[in-house]
Amino acid sequence: QKEVEQNSGPLSVPEGAIASLNCTYSDRGSQSFFWYRQYSGKSPELIMSIYSNGDKEDGRFTAQLNKASQYVSLLIRDSQPSDSATYLCAVNFRGSTLGRLYFGRGTQLTVWP
């Protein structure tokens, strides 16, 4: 069973804080992991992709991958009200067709001023 699990939230943090979003997945052999952001009424847009264990940083965003624990997280530093959105975790599972992404149900983040 291929599953991607996320806390649905809502996660509420004050402006300037660190927001931590978590995702677990069911297959340890999975290779590709993505975080998408989706504003209400809009389409998903890619925030980060990560393929290797460890941290990957891009501006205020850091993705962390631990394949042994089947866990991928997204940290947002210095959170801004404009970061308020739903964050979707997506995984390409081992043995799946390349490009076949399984999405979690998303975590709704609210950053209050």
Next chain:
Amino acid sequence: DTAVSQTPKYLVTQMGNDKSIKCEQNLGHDTMYWYKQDSKKFLKIMFSYNNKELIINETVPNRFSPKSPDKAHLNLHINSLELGDSAVYFCASSQDAPLTGGTDTQYFGPGTRLTVL
């Protein structure tokens, strides 16, 4: 410059009707996708085409039929619409994954909100 475009943006129709949604991408990508996002925001893949060839065909009612006239276009035709088909349908595209050695970034269109009455 719109990378992935869809028409129409909104579609309201009666049960039993047949409707189509069109998608075009100008990114030069080889792979295109159709996703369905339900009222609980769960995003699930329906179909994928690579260079006009069907490569992903999830468990979807056969009332849904994708058509790819060329690699820049992927249309979705839905027959005999049902209430449960109401959702937002997203088209997406990505570069040919084997060329990048892995699953590549998917770029989503703006979505088509389908309401079946």
